[in-house]
Each structure stands twice: as structure tokens, then as C-alpha cells.
Amino acid sequence: xxxxxxxxxxxxxxxxxxxxxxxxxxxxxxxxxxxxxxxxxxxxxxxxxxxxxxxxxxxxxxxxxxxxxxxxxxxxxxxxxxxxxxxxxxxxxxxxxxxxxxxxxxxxxxxxxxxx
Amino acid sequence: xxxxxxxxxxxxxxxxxxxxxxxxxxxxxxxxxxxxxxxxxxxxxxxxxxxxxxxxxxxxxxxxxxxxxxxxxxxxxxxxxxxxxxxxxxxxxxxxxxxxxxxxxxxxxxxxxxxxx
Numbered sequence: 001x002x003x004x005x006x007x008x009x010x011x012x013x014x015x016x017x018x019x020x021x022x023x024x025x026x027x028x029x030x031x032x033x034x035x036x037x038x039x040x041x042x043x044x045x046x047x048x049x050x051x052x053x054x055x056x057x058x059x060x061x062x063x064x065x066x067x068x069x070x071x072x073x074x075x076x077x078x079x080x081x082x083x084x085x086x087x088x089x090x091x092x093x094x095x096x097x098x099x100x101x102x103x104x105x106x107x108x109x110x111x112x113x114x115x116x
Numbered sequence: 117x118x119x120x121x122x123x124x125x126x127x128x129x130x131x132x133x134x135x136x137x138x139x140x141x142x143x144x145x146x147x148x149x150x151x152x153x154x155x156x157x158x159x160x161x162x163x164x165x166x167x168x169x170x171x172x173x174x175x176x177x178x179x180x181x182x183x184x185x186x187x188x189x190x191x192x193x194x195x196x197x198x199x200x201x202x203x204x205x206x207x208x209x210x211x212x213x214x215x216x217x218x219x220x221x222x223x224x225x226x227x228x229x230x231x232x233x
Contacts, residue, residue, distance in 0.1 A: 032219040043120070043207055043224035051219050090159065094219055101172040102211065102219055103149060106159035 002027045004093050006107035013081045013114055021076040021110045023091030032094035033074040034104065035065055039087045047089075050074060061085070081114045088112075118142065120225035122208050128231045129198055137193040137228045141210030148191050149211075149222060150175075150183060154204035162206075165191060166213065198232045205229050 003026045013019045025031055032051050036044040048059025055067045065076045074091060088111050092104040121140045129135050141148050150162040164172040165185045176182070180198075185191040195202055209222040 034221075036224070041226075043226045044209075046221050046223060049219070049221060092159075095161070101164045101166075102147060102222065103161045103164050103172060103175070104151075104222065105161070106151075108158045 002093055002095050002105050004091050004105055004107040006089075006091055006110045008110050009108075010111045010113060013112070015083050015114050015116050016080050019078050019081040019085070019112065019114070021089050021091075021112060023074045023076065023107060024072050025074060025091075025093045026072065027093055031067075031072075031074075033065075033067065034092040034094075035059065035063070035074075035076050036090045036092065037087045038090065038109075044090065047076070081112075083114050083116055086112055086114045120208055120210050120223055122206075122225040122228050124228060125226065126229045126231075128233065130233050131200060132197055134194065134196045135198055135230065137195075137206050137230070139191045139193070139208030139210075139225060141189060141191070141208070142223055143189075144212070145210035145223075146188060146213050147211045147220070147222075148185060149209040150191070150193050151207045151209065152204045153207055153227070157204075159207075162193070195230075198230075200232045203230055203232045 005024045034049045035047040048057050050057045050067045058064045088109050091107040095103045095105050123138045148165040153159050161175040163183050167188045180196045183193045205227040207227045209224045211220040211222045
């Protein structure tokens with residue numbers, strides 16, 4: 001069965017420092033991977049996705065993620081964190097690659113806290 | 117352009133009552149998804165529509181839950197005889213068709229926060 005793990009409930013970084021939010025996955029076949037961000041009382045906002053091609057994917061708000069097939073990881077990164085990046089981050093994988101539905105399986109979420 | 121909209125934004129109901137939650141997808145998006153977000157279970161898939169058909173209902177937790185979509189646009193999620201464990205945020209997402217090798221981005225609405233007393 002497809003699954004996603006976000007091993008850290010919370011990540012704390014100082015403003016201006018690089019940040020990493022970790023995600024590992026388990027799928028059969030080629031993974032389709034996504035990152036979303038959720039601000040309080042808001043829906044999920046799409047950040048970036050990996051379908052195929054370059055392992056380094058660039059997305060919105062200066063975020064990027066690196067797909068690593070051998071380590072089955074898709075960690076989210078940003079070179080310099082902003083206080084406004086503080087939010088809840090979700091990693092997701094498509095449940096059935098090449099199937100008839102694009103439904104997503106989400107990790108449990110990681111709260112990112114950026115301190116001034 | 118307009119995003120996914122959901123109504124109501126908040127709903128408080130009494131145990132045993134029926135509720136209807138509405139989702140208006142992005143214009144032209146034929147794929148529509150319902151998810152539920154709760155503290156204990158995280159984000160869970162409920163149902164997927166392609167057009168007016170629902171080829172994947174595997175996430176509906178019980179027969180008290182149903183959903184329909186009309187005109188390939190608006191969708192309604194209905195919960196009958198609500199229970200306290202139904203309290204959650206219900207999120208709707210839409211995308212262009214995502215079948216086969218395509219994996220279109222899903223765009224989410226703001227959600228409906230349901231509280232069952």
C-alpha cells in the first residue's frame with residue numbers, strides 16, 4: 001500500500017537560516033509527489049510537485065524539494081526561512097500511479113515554526 | 117481567477133441531524149475530490165468524481181456518508197444522522213482530469229468546519 005511519512009511533528013528554525021521538512025514515501029511504481037502548505041483556518045495551498053524529470057523541483061515562495069529515489073525521500077527545502085513561512089506542511093503521494101484516480105495520500109503534517 | 121469555494125464555512129449541528137456541505141470547483145475542472153481533516157486521523161480521502169460519476173468512493177467511512185455532483189460542477193457531500201466523530205474539516209479539491217499517467221495538481225477550497233454536538 002502507498003504511504004507517506006513525515007517523521008517530525010515540528011521543525012523550528014531561525015529566520016534567515018535554511019530549512020528542511022522531511023518526507024519519505026512508499027509506493028509501487030513511479031511516485032507522484034506533492035507538497036502543500038496550510039495556514040491557520042485556511043485550505044491547502046499547492047507548493048510543488050514531482051512527476052518526472054529533474055530531481056530538484058522548484059516551487060512557490062522560494063521552496064524547492066529534492067526527489068531521491070534510492071532513499072525514497074522528497075524533502076522540502078528553502079535556503080532562507082521567513083517568519084511568514086510558519087505554517088503546517090503536508091507531503092502527499094498519489095495513491096495509484098497510472099490508475100484511474102488521482103486521489104492523494106497525505107503525511108501527518110509538519111508544523112514549521114520560524115522565529116525572528 | 118476564482119478558486120474552489122465551499123459553503124458553509126462553519127457548521128454546528130446536533131447529533132442525529134443531517135448536514136449538507138457544498139463545493140464549487142474551479143471552472144473547467146472535471147475532477148473533484150472530497151477529503152476530511154481531523155485531529156486523530158489527519159487528512160483522509162473520501163470520494164473522487166470525474167464529471168458526474170464517482171469511480172472511487174473507497175474513502176467514505178460509512179453508509180451515512182454520500183455525495184453527488186451535478187452538471188459536472190457543484191458537488192454536495194451529505195452526512196446523515198451525524199455523530200460526534202464526524203466533527204472535522206471537510207475539504208474539497210478540484211483538478212483537470214488526473215487519470216492514467218497524468219497527475220494534475222489538486223487545488224483546495226478553504227474547507228467546511230463541522231462540529232457535531
